Amino acid sequence: MNKQQQQFVDQGYIVLEQGLDAADMQMLERSNGQLYQQAQTLLENALTGQYTLSDYYKDAGEDLIAVPEIDNPTKVCRYEYITASNQAIREQLVPKLQQYIKGITGVDFVLFKDKCNAKNPGGGAFEPHQDVIAYDKFKPNYHITVAIFLDESTQENGCLHFAKNYRHDLAGQGIASFDTPAGELQVLPSDLGGAKNGNITEDICQQINWQEILAKPGDVVIFDSYVPHFSNKNQSEFPRRAMFFTFNAEQDGDYYQAYYQMKHAEFDNPAFHIATPTAHSKTL
Secondary structure (H helix, E strand, O other): OOHHHHHHHHHOEEEEOOOOOHHHHHHHHHHHHHHHHHHHHHHHHHHOOOOOHHHHHHHOOOOOEEEEEOOEEEEEEEEEOHHHHOHHHHHHHHHHHHHHHHHHHOOOEEEEEEEEEOOOOOOOOEEEEOHHHHOOOOOOOOEEEEEEEOOOEOOOOOOEEEEEOHHHHOOOOOOOEEEEOOEEEEOOOEOOOHHHOOOEOHHHHOOOEEEEEOEOOOOEEEEEOOOOEEEOOOOOOOOOOEEEEEEEEHHHOOOHHHHHHHHHHOOOOHHHOOOOOOHHHHOO
């Protein structure tokens, strides 16, 4: 096991500085511009009364998913179903990300879901959470996400924070753990329903040593679905755009279309809005 592989096993995340080259980033800028405009149009049409987003997605099961900020129905918080909506990302980027994951795991992974967090000025606080609890409707119990930053990620604009050595810090507390391809991993206590739906409980958060991850455009962060993480609001005057591509082991099956069929049909289900700054995460 090389140093990079060991680091991923030990802490649940690694950072690949400039993992994507200039051509990759130019393609992502073009693609993001197209996808963001599509998402913006969907929100504007919903606001004018042409449809509710929930009703629209029940009928438009193959369209990009746009989710507004909780405090502004015309502001894109995130958009999803990226790979199915964009040929360049599907053909040029996803295979490269799969190779990165195979390089640190030795196993083939397939795409499970994807999204772009727009992180507009004043928006985008994602509370401490574990991704795995949002995926429990499907067979895989272990996932790996690749985060790609289109903008510099700083303290001011709400960079990612990961739990450092959380398994050691929380050992001996009787927290439930599950057998995964990466060994025994913990699912931490979290709030269910209400304004804190999906948030790791405050008493647990206080015991975690959080590590901020500053990143440049083109940097790649790879993390598993158990490592706790969060990001603060964007306090800058500019967006902090980041794309997230989540994969599961190929041997567990391909669930990308099944995941998004369910998400289109149940757009308002708070299970799909864990620890997010969206209205859907606030009720259950």
